[in-house]
Amino acid sequence: MKRFIYMDNHATTPVDPRVFEAMKPYFMEDFGNAASRTHVFGWRAAEAVKIAREQIARLINAEPEEIIFTSGATESDNLAIKGVAAAYAEKGNHIITCQTEHKAVLDSCKRLESQGCAVTYLPVGRDGRVDPTQLRAAITDRTILITIMFANNEIGTIHPIAEIGQIAKEYGILFHCDAVQALGKVPCDVQALGIDLLSISAHKMYGPKGIGALYVRRRKPRVKLVPIIDGGGHERGMRSGTLNVPGIVGLGKACEICREEMAVESARIAALRDKLQNHLLTHLDEVYVNGSIEHRLPNCLNMSFAYVEGESLMMGLDDVAVSSGSACTSATLEPSYVLRALGVPVELAHSSIRFGLGRFNTEAEVDYVAEKMVGVVKRLREMSPLYDMARRGVNLSTVDWGGHGHSHGPEGHSH
Ligand SMILES: Cc1ncc(COP(=O)(O)O)c(C=O)c1O
Known part of the structure; x- marks a missing residue:
């Protein structure tokens, strides 16, 4: 059989064998519902979730109670942006983001625009970074949220996160950061960087697909969120739904390995x-x-x-x-x-x-x-x-590049 080399780790990563091993017991032996308070099956599941919460919190220097489990970073981004917009509607309706964000952020912002919010999409420089001066200039007294990713998924460019966090603090504006691509690759300390909400996805860091988390700051300030999913009131009421225990255990283990290695x-x-x-x-x-x-x-x-x-x-x-x-x-x-x-x-x-x-x-x-x-x-x-023409010195600026007649390849842009 032909061997393929995988070099598309921004799209997704294979599950680390150590992560897989850690998850295994939670499918069949310890299959309990973490919300079942009346028997050992529930307690064991809840204990596993507790450990995972600690592992994730440790990687980003947060408290375990500040980790809210979601189905992945798309949901985390949606919850952070829409949840803040709804919770702080009385304070303001202006959000600042950037043109090179992931679609989960851009389309959440567009949805809010259609509902009356104002959104500023900051440009980036030739190097792909937002300019903190431009960010500062975009702030109004109606700004409630800055959402800028840690590192871009296409070019890997890391934004000036500490400076952005500093500006957000100065103006008392919440700072959400989609850290999907950066987490586990570069240090990410929510305290040092002044991040109030942080999106995490397991399948970009050698964990399983379909599980993610949102860090939501509890102190200085205590961030409020209006949930986007209603139900049993799990995750401090911010994200209802029975917890994906094996997935959560996998995300926890993935974070632990990243922190150590x-x-x-x-x-x-x-x-x-x-x-x-x-x-x-x-x-x-x-x-x-x-x-x-x-x-x-x-x-x-x-x-x-x-x-x-x-x-x-x-x-x-x-x-x-x-x-x-x-x-x-x-x-x-x-x-x-x-x-x-x-x-x-x-x-x-x-x-x-x-x-x-x-x-x-x-x-x-x-x-x-x-x-x-x-x-x-x-x-x-x-x-x-x-x-050939360029090598012979022909001026190609006059050449018409239009009308690409190629067939469609796989989509490959927004992972
Ligand atoms: C920067 C960024 N944000 C969000 C996502 C969405 O994450 P998920 O696949 O967990 O929904 C991705 C991956 O596609 C990403 O690269």
Whole structure:
């Protein structure tokens, strides 16, 4: 059977075997409902949930009671943004976010706009970061929430989180941070960074899919949330629904492993990422790294390869799983809105690839992908009349790039 190399760890990660082992008993032996107070089955489940809450809280320097379990970060983002908007409606109706947020944040904001909220979508610089000065200038006396992600899922760019937290505190505005991609890769201390709400997803950190959490600050200030799901009043009334005990145990274990191994693991992965990046920059011309090089997740490399299309690149990399900077929307292949927000030209956005390295990638895999990538780009460029023209000095700014007639590849943009 053909072996595939997985390098799309921003989309999802495999479950760590240690996480899987920890979860196993909670499917069949200890299957109780954590809300059952009258027997040992319930108590055992509740105890497992308690331990997981502590493991998660420890990773982000929070209290266990501040962790609210959800079905994943999409729900956490929705709950944070819509929950705050409803709870603080009397105080104001203005939210500040940024153009390169995940759709779970952007579409929650759009929903609120349709219900009368005002939303500012801050631009980002060429490096993909929001400018704290622009953030400050956007604040009004009606601003109730700033929601800016820790690190971007396409380019890995890390925003100036401590500065944003500081500004939020100064003005008494709540700060929600979608930390899905950063958690377990870089230190994330909600106290030091002034974060009031933080979205977490297990399947991006070697835990299972369908479980996540929202950190909700309980002191200084005590954050109020109007729930978006009504029911039995679980999770301090903020998120009703029987707890997914095996999933929660998995998320807890995943957090514990990250806390213990993050420093060593991130250094190893960053070295592999840098090796890949350097190989591509050395052996190919007209390739560009997208987003900040300095403020970047250790596992992310997003590059544009001029004169070749991402879809063709991905087809050439037939045994390597990566994502491209194009996304299928209805009838056309749209360039990534994140890359466009950085000011990356459309054609370069279409020629971009996101390599997402992870815990289980080896150096041999990185070497293989680096060599293969160079070969594929060179081969495609040999067939590219545009590359040939550019090499001969033809001014390509007059060339019409429109009418991409390609078929639709897999969607690959907003994980
Ligand atoms: C930055 C970011 N936020 C939110 C999500 C959604 O997370 P989930 O898949 O747990 O709903 C993702 C993943 O797709 C993401 O990368």
